[in-house]
Amino acid sequence: MNLLSRARSFLRATFRPRAVEREMDDDLAFHVAERVDDLVSQGVPRADATRRATCELGDPAKWLLEGREARGTRYVDDLRADVVYALRWLRRSPAFTATAVLSLGIGIGANAAIFNLIDVVLLRALPVQDPDRLVLLTMATPGQEPSRGFSYPMFGAFERDTRSLSGIVATTPMRFGVQVDGVADTTVSGQLVSGGYYSVLGVPAALGRPLQPNDDAAPGTGAVAVLSYGFWQRGLGKDPSVLGRRIALNGIAFTIVGVSAEGFSGTHVGESVDVTVPLSIYPLMAGPGDAQRLSESSNELWLELIGRRRPGVTDQQVQSELAAVFQPLFDQWFSGPKALRFGRRSLAVESGSRGVSELRRRFSRPLWVLMGAVGLVLLVSCVNVANLLLARAAARGREMAVRISLGATRFRLVRQLLAESVLLACFGGVVGLLLTTWTSGTLAAILTDGGRTLVAHPDVRVFAFTAAVALITGIVFGLAPAAGVSHLDAGAALKDGGRGAVSGGRRFGLRGILVATQVAVSVVLLVGASLFVRTLWNLRTVDLGMDQEHVLTLRLEPIGSNQKRGNEPRLRLIYDRIVSRLQRMPGVRAVSLTGTTPLSDENQFSLNITVDGYLPAADESMHIRFVQVYPGYLQALGVRLVAGRDLEAQDDRPEAPIRTVVNEAMARRFFGGAAGAIGRGFTFSNGLLNPRIDIVGVAADTRDRTVREAAAPRAYLTFARAGTGRGQMTLLVRASGDPRALESTIRRLAHEADPTMPLFEVQTVADRVAAQTRQEQLVALLTTLFGVVAALLAAIGLYGVVAYTVTSRRMEFGVRLALGATPGRLRRLVLEDSLLLVILGLIAGFAASVAAARWIAQMLFGIEPFDPLSFAASAGMLVAVATVAAWLPARDAARVDPIVVLRQV
């Protein structure tokens, strides 16, 4: 209670000083008035009474001051005085203040921006209840990336048998063409979820209700949808009457029952989900015959599973419990030929607190590299401001000496200087936060290929980070000048008075070391930047073995294409119609279809083969990747034919012998080259297709999985006899001109062939390369920016130090000139001294760069970490900038007039 009253009166005195002072004034005035009345009533004349009363009271100013102190505001008052003084001092030198605030703002802003990305992508927990208790289930196969797909019966078994999880949910993504009230919207990303999704994750509805277990009942029922808050806001203008309205998803009518909580957009960071519907509706969405996926005998691995641990249960306990359920199921369904394809898998459990993210896997290393880079930028800008402050501290020596002589304690002066530097840093922090807020959207868009799928608003954590960085920065760079004050000799400073006596010996001193540090750090950043830029250049220009500019790829997902075999005849008809329509289109050079989009990982299938007349070594893997294509694939993608012929229409007939085109890598490995491969053949080791597969052609190698990966042996097959069915396909259209110009016509013709077919991801191959090298682009762009900023800051720092030195050595230069030195010699003297600093910095910087380059080696492509060109270019750029920075003051040194200088002595 006591503390409470103290706090209350302290806060009132601090934040409403006027009111408190007025009250005190009133008290004193009242006192005097009453006293005068008393005295008058005792017979004293009024004039005398007033004088006596005022006299008896004493000095009101003293009582006011003591009254304030009584409220514990002494430190606040001092602090306020410090801040007011610092503000006045900063305002008096706007150029200095602007330079310092701007360079700190850039340094702090860069840190906040990158930290924001790290926070969003790597650190932030899902906006659900107790995210720490979520677990992701994965299937681990030795030597492979874990997979996340499980079958429906597995989900059922886990749900039924688990004791360690309080709930488990299944989700699967699906894209929806959306119509609300008959108005067609764009395609959105959606998902199908089991009924417990919202209750297990603990996500409430912002409007209406979330999905419930009884929405997800018998297969084919449950046509209700929950919208994400973002989609409701963006697509429906936050219309509150949306509940109960109809929404058509891929042509099927759903009732909107709710909008999920703000901020929640699914469990995949960077791939936000707009519409969520129950899993039970899947058969309707997927086309006829596909209800089988929700049956107790399905072995399709298509559901992602997320569980919630019971309190006090560990991940290990969950894993061992579920593994006991999983293993018999897996062994039961995936035996025989299937086991060859899948291998033996085991169940694993990962933390699910931050959700699932492809983005996180791709960007975690680049983001930490960038965080390191911005740390260096901040270091350079701190050093810069410290340098500026040191120069000013020297100029303020007299002021400090006067204040010490007048009785200021050294502690008070140090506090004053720290107040100034922290104030500067705070302004810098504000500038930095503005920069972050402005850039967060752009950076997030680069990260997600221009999508709106990543919410990157800075949150409290980013603000706290920025504030902490600003505060620490302010104290760190303020300490150097403050330390100078604490052992200032007041007498000497007053006598010397900053007239600039000859200061031999130390040329640049501490400030020189600071500049060399800046140069060293800039070198590291510039070397890094050139390595990344060259990496990006190499990736963008590497020969993929295909035509990047003229080929448009479009993903086709006709209704029913998830169930390949059941819909095979219908799908074949649709695809044949599309190809024949497009082939007649003017401006089109070739058209084909493939199950595997170029530069993607989807639908890769690989099998062991036995090659005629080739005896594999004992431990040699005969696993080969296959790509299923329509005739004319090579021509449509612009892949060079090395020998033989392309797959043609005659090879696509069901009764035709099975023919294949292999790539050069495969021809080299098994047949000693392209020419030797024609007419040879191989069979599948698992006996899947018994007849021999004849090689009719050899295609040039392509980098068609990732840009970074050189071609591995592979073979192209048609769909006719491979026994896999067609499913979803990627349409390849090679145009004679700009393929983008054909897009609308292609869409129209495709919809003539099948009006309900969704059509996604319309991109040229070059677009796909750009998308795949997005992280390299981001890193190259930002490190270049940071490197240039650091180099400029270093140059400013160098200029400042050299200019200051030249000013304080004016007398020395004057004497030298009088004794016969030429201006040119003086210029060279200053330049040499300055470049010495730069060279010291370069040496240190190179040493640090070697260490840093090793760290980023695996992010590079087509270039060695110790690339001499990158090192030389960075050094060249720095020396050039530094020379300009040092030349300006060197010129001033040469212009010193000896007569003027010597007269001042």
Added chain:
Amino acid sequence: MTTTELLQGTLDLLILKAISLGPLHGYGVLLRIQQMSRDRLQIQQGSLYPALYRLEHQGLIAASWGESDNKRRAKFYRLTAAGRRRLNADLAYWQRLSEAIGLVIQVEAL
């Protein structure tokens, strides 16, 4: 009439005691102390106020606006529960102290 300088630290006690008999404005506190001490204590009038603010800050007294006998608006101070506890503790202390000092003085006089 001779007046005595106030012993350091005793002003707080006097204010608390004065107010304990009923709410008073600042000038009233002065008059009450002078009256209670029969004008023997010399108080610098203005120094009353920082002391009042300190006590208020500590939550020992509380202020509210009221009207003086001469129809002027003035702040009236009254004792809080914490203030009464403090006053009792301080009074007991002073009692013991002055008794002890009285004894010592008497011994000297013998």
